[in-house]
Amino acid sequence: MTLPALFLGILLSTLYGCLFHLWRGGKAGRLILYLILGWLGFWSGHILGVRYGWEFGRIGPLYVGSATAFSIFFLFAGYWLSLVEVNRN
Numbered sequence: 001m002t003l004p005a006l007f008l009g010i011l012l013s014t015l016y017g018c019l020f021h022l023w024r025g026g027k028a029g030r031l032i033l034y035l036i037l038g039w040l041g042f043w044s045g046h047i048l049g050v051r052y053g054w055e056f057g058r059i060g061p062l063y064v065g066s067a068t069a070f071s072i073f074f075l076f077a078g079y080w081l082s083l084v085e086v087n088r089n
């Protein structure tokens with residue numbers, strides 16, 4: 001992994017988290033949640049892309065296609081799981 005590819009991955013994953021927060025809204029805690037989910041999903045997708053050879057959307061050493069797909073999945077899954085409300089009686 002080259003340094004420019006690492007910076008591109010950080011930039012894209014942060015952008016995905018910020019755009020999701022812009023779309024769904026919320027306070028600062030939600031922004032932090034979406035950033036972390038975007039990062040985790042992006043790098044998980046990249047690692048799986050490397051492991052299984054999913055080369056769609058590849059930019060140099062960065063597997064952007066699978067990384068983007070996993071980032072979106074993580075963001076939607078995290079959003080859905082964060083909708084759970086706890087009833088305190």
